[in-house]
Amino acid sequence: MSELLKVAVLGAKGRMGTAAVEALGAAADMELVAALGRTDSLDTLVDAGAEVIVDLTVPASTEANVRFAVEHGIHAVVGTTGWDAGRLAALTALLAKHPATGVLIAPNFALGSVLATHFAAQAAKYFDSVEIIELHHPRKVDSPSGTALRTAQLISAARAGLPAAPDATETALDGARGASVHGVPVHSVRLAGLVAHQEVLLGSPGEQLTIRHDSFNHASFMPGVLLGVRTVGTRPGLTVGLDGYLDLEG
Template identity: 40%
Template sequence: MNGTIKVAVAGASGRMGREVVKMVLDDPELRLAAAVDNSSNPIDAGMMAGMGPCGVMMSNSLEQALLETKPDVLVDFTTPKSVVGNTKLAIQYGVRPVIGTTGFTPADIVELDKLCQEAGIGGLIAPNFSIGAILMMKFAAQAAKYMPHVEIIEFHGDQKLDAPSGTSVKTAELIAANRRELRQGNPEEEETIEGSRGGYYNGFRIHSVRLPGVFAQQEVIFGGHGQTLKIRHDSYERAGYMPGVNLAVKKVMTYQGMVYGFEHFID
């Protein structure tokens, strides 16, 4: 990697987007090229993020921003409804997407990988940028080799759009890769209230809790004869994700193809 990396931020006026703008402005190896949000007024992006003026005005057109500013990387924290289109648009303009928004299907990821390969650029879709959360996933995947009975409980605020969370789905995928499908619980059990046993994935269950006052936590519980193992990660503020986003922006410059999961960026 040579020189300063030019970064565009989609969803820049959102809570995660503002943190990304701050992170970029604080790093001399990065330069904020554009800040985009469909609902934003034309305000300086630095002021919008609670910092001093930076000279980059908020834009409401991602395509126009990519065309005019020619960034190296697009960081997207928008919504599941718009993220696939944003990612394709970035690749079309040769901009490396770093995506923290959930809502991709496996078919979407295959298609986006093909588009990245054809464009000769790298990209990242990461359900979670927290280094602690990635370690939680890795530890859970290892534990599944020895304790195959497992359930996941994830906690988020009541305004979260998707359930289960992208982090819990990625955790489930890593666990499933290290254990054969094992249908847990009493084979004759019946739910007296539909859905009370949670969502079914590869023989185990994922439970989504949505409450005001909660930020983001996940607990993976393994059960065995006479023992349980609990692996838990708690996030308390959005700034905790920024070291991971910073690392992703820099490492994506060295990759080709769409990578699914931030764990691939951690040696």
């Protein structure tokens, strides 16, 4: 009978945190030993014997949380945004002093979304044209979505050195051809009824490859969180992006 993995959630009262508490509590191979809100002391993590924390807090507190965890030999799975280059460099330096500890910083826990982006980047160099359509609920304030920006960046990098996509456009209404993100056209649809969706269209003479991801609700993030928690202890150092934990070889 194997030991249960002792896990703690930080930001346990938020929308994502609430879902994580539920998902971790239901996992047969884990024990939820702490669920911290904004005002709870990080010392609770040590007292509870947490082996892994899941940080779903806010940009202002995530760095201190992760630093505390690493200094106490606790692995960390981080879904909070705000990790810029400076923070990542400081964390890398800290992890060098704690070589047995692992940290995963994942901007996106939906396995399907991570896979879709990964596949799109891999396929991009084999096609003449690539465009992105992202579709979201109309309450979203930014266009394009962060996932679309990151996807465009990866596609652009994969196509470095290749000719630009053919495009004979001479006259166009403003905006018709989308936003150019690192040279990749991105189109943002905002439609009542939708949640979060993205299509990458890749075309060459005679064929099209379409990679689409639909996120219908937050349940989609939990398998990725569980995968992160189960894997982080075996991956010392810093990993950015859940795709680093996926088995995507040949």
